Amino acid sequence: MRNILVAEVDGLDRAVLAIGTDYPDDHLLVRHEHRRAQILYAATGIMRVETADGSWTVPTARAVMIPPMTRHQVKMTGVSTRSLYIEPAAVPWFPTRCQAVDVSALLRELILEAVEMEPRYPEHSRDAAVATLILHELKSLTPLPLDVPLPSDPQLRNLCEEFLRKPDIHDPPGRWCAVLNVSERTLARLFQRGTGLSFSQWRQRACILHSLQHLTAGMPVTRVAAMLGYDNPAAYTAAFKRLLGRPPTAHKSPDAFWLDPTARRERHASPR
Incomplete structure (x- = not known):
């Protein structure tokens, strides 16, 4: 099914x-x-999924698991999505909070195949077997650190949201302490309790994930590094690889498109 609302077939x-x-x-x-439950897969482009407790930046060929009845919005840059909508009873193990995940080559092909299936596929048919195999594959998805958690404390959350609009890797904790009127030790406790990360871990993750949208848009790595306040491109590249396991150039457009087997297949596939 393509370009229809899920409400039409829910x-x-x-x-x-x-x-x-x-x-x-x-x-x-x-x-x-x-x-x-939803598996939102980015066949092309980059998505940012936002909920009350955080944001998830999802590049090409990755996906985000969205639990049932979770309010969310999605900002898209050059995106073509492939979504799986799954009865909650069929995935009792589904996370209760959004989770960005890697997508195996097999699951990617299964998702592409499922989109071409008739919605009311016959029981015990090949299409039903594809759906069953999808449910098996979903259990082995690998989580990815593509989220920036947000604390519930209103004052700290406001500062976090302000930072996300213009991240700076050298933004000092002392500035945050002055605004919140707390010590650095208290700030560290607030971050750990509210986000599960230290201040420096949160700051770095926010910077790296913010940079994905600029890389996808074709911004040079040197310029991205400077925009985020890194001392040099090498420092930015090293931090990027530590978090995401690949260099920034792997996410640059149009390279990201051609690195993705899904995108290549869809570009060259004949119409059905």
């Missing part, structure tokens, strides 16, 4: 529904929720 008695959707550049899906 009531079908099938555990797995798959929908492919193409979005215009810089599109915003305003806050909404789904009855079903």
